[in-house]
Amino acid sequence: MALWRFDAIGTRWDIETARELGEDERAAVDAVIERFDREWSRFREDSVVSSLGGGGSAELPADAADMLELYRELSEATDGAVNPLVGAGLSALGYDASISLVAGAARPAPQDWQDILGWTERLTLTEPAAIDVGALGKGRLVDLVRAELAHIPGNLVVDASGDLAVRGAAVRIALEHPFDARRAIGVATIADQALCASAINRRAWGDGLHHVLDARTGMPVRTWAATWAIADDAMHADAAATALFFDGGAELAARWGVEWVRMSTDGRAQRSSGCPVELFTAAS
Template sequence: MTLWRFDAIGTRWEIESERDLTGHERARVSGVIDRFDREWSRFRADSVVSSLADGGSSVLPADAAVMLDAYRELSDATAGAVNPLVGASLTALGYDAALSLAAADAEPAPEDWTSILGWRDQLTLAAPAIIDVGALGKGRLVDLVQQELHTVTGGLVVDASGDLAVRGRRIRIGLEHPFDPARAIGVATIRDQALCASAVNRRAWGAGLHHVLDARTGMPVRTWAATWAIASDAMRADAAATALFFDGGVQLAADWAVEWVRMSTDGRVQRSPNCPVELFTTASGPLADAAE
């Protein structure tokens, strides 16, 4: 197996394949990532979502329907806790385009986001807002990169710093402990699937501030520390990993046939009944295996 490492969209990528990818194949991957970033990054002044921050319309990006339709399911399942107009909430807490990390008062996202954001023939905002697709966007991009490499034969792993998709191989993946990156709470075994993770120790700044927000309050979540989700595609795994921080996430995962593990901020662990994960024990005894 060969490994191609590179940085994109603010994170580290690794693509593992049975042969070196050609220059043309690498250029195609870079093109897919750049196109997605130019459309959906709120950190780029020249992106589509940045151009709409004051309201207005644009040509409909290729991935708008599949992502925003999924967001509607996420929002319904979590009673509005997950919302693609959460960008202003993240900005208010300092996770802004300049990465100022200077927090102001919390700003809830609009509850009626589907009446403000439209994605039928054009991408439209009926009022000023900041679109942020972080709940599932990285997973969607992993899927797009894997699809772009469909002509590459043999085993393939596309890994965007913990959000990954596997084709033609069986691999084991450690589930990083959210309070001690040197440890794992278990190991997942997957083949021809995707695994995505989310944790409050990633993209964290200040006292208790991190990127997983409840859109209804504009504040970081407090009950769950980390989630892992396994699905047939990375976008749904990424979306489910976000939903599992909230009430309704377990039911959505079941509806989507997603297997999962999550760890609370006080160290309790829950998992879905058929999740292909071996959980480890700790010095204080076995990790709890429970259902919501």
């Protein structure tokens, strides 16, 4: 397998293909990532979502309907804990466009977000707010990159630092322990599927501050330390991995046919009944 390693959207990417990608093929992948980042990154002043921060409308991005309709399901399943207008809450705690990591007062996201954010003919905000699609956006982008490389024959792995999609032969993936990166809590085996992970030790700063917020309070979650979800596509796996931090997440995963593992902050592990994971730690 040929390996192409690069950095994009603030994370490391590894793309493994049966043959080395040509210059034009790499450029096509770069263009997919650049387009998505230019539309959805709240860390870019020139992005579509940044331009809407004060309210207004913009041309509808190609992925808006698919992602925001999935957000509707996430929000309903978690009683409002997952919300695409959580961006202001992340910024308030220091995870802002400049990555200041200087925390202020918690800022809950508006619970009437579906009245504020529209995505029919155009992407609209009827009042100032900050769109953040981090609950499923990286998974969506992994799917887009995988689709861009669909013409490449043989096995394929698209890995965006923990959010990955596999085509072809089975791959074994270690599940990193959230409290000790040198250890794994288990190993997943997947083929022609996607696996996405989320953990409170990633994008963490300050005293107990991290990127997984409860939109209802604007505060980081405290019960679960890490989640892993396996689905047919990375967007649903990423969305389920986020939902599993909250009540209702396991039930939503079951409706979607997603298998999962999660570890609590006190070290207990849970898993879905059909999850293809060998756990090294006791499951509750």
